[in-house]
Amino acid sequence: MDVKHLSSFQDFSPEKLRKLNVFQSERFFLDVYCLAPGQAQKPHHHATSDKVYVVLEGRCRFRVGAEEEVHGVGAAVFAPSGAEHGVANDGPDSARLLVLMTPPPEHA
Numbered sequence: 001m002d003v004k005h006l007s008s009f010q011d012f013s014p015e016k017l018r019k020l021n022v023f024q025s026e027r028f029f030l031d032v033y034c035l036a037p038g039q040a041q042k043p044h045h046h047a048t049s050d051k052v053y054v055v056l057e058g059r060c061r062f063r064v065g066a067e068e069e070v071h072g073v074g075a076a077v078f079a080p081s082g083a084e085h086g087v088a089n090d091g092p093d094s095a096r097l098l099v100l101m102t103p104p105p106e107h108a
Contacts, residue, residue, distance in 0.1 A: 028102040037091030058095025
């Protein structure tokens, strides 16, 4: 059985957000994103992939399509394929997100 503990996926960088892979197959990927205050993933889209962000720690501002909202621990945010999406940590605390995408894009 392949078991990993999400609490061990913590690696913050002062330069940019860090993406730490938990699991990946040809059907999905599961990452932990570590965002220090002020860091962001610029808005982008995936033509054929859905994405889910789950807030593990902190609070982040999420953008999906034309909507933008701030959410904290326990929130799950869905970005359907084709929708522009992104996330930003406006601070003051660091944030960790569990991120699921299916199917993963070829460049992930």
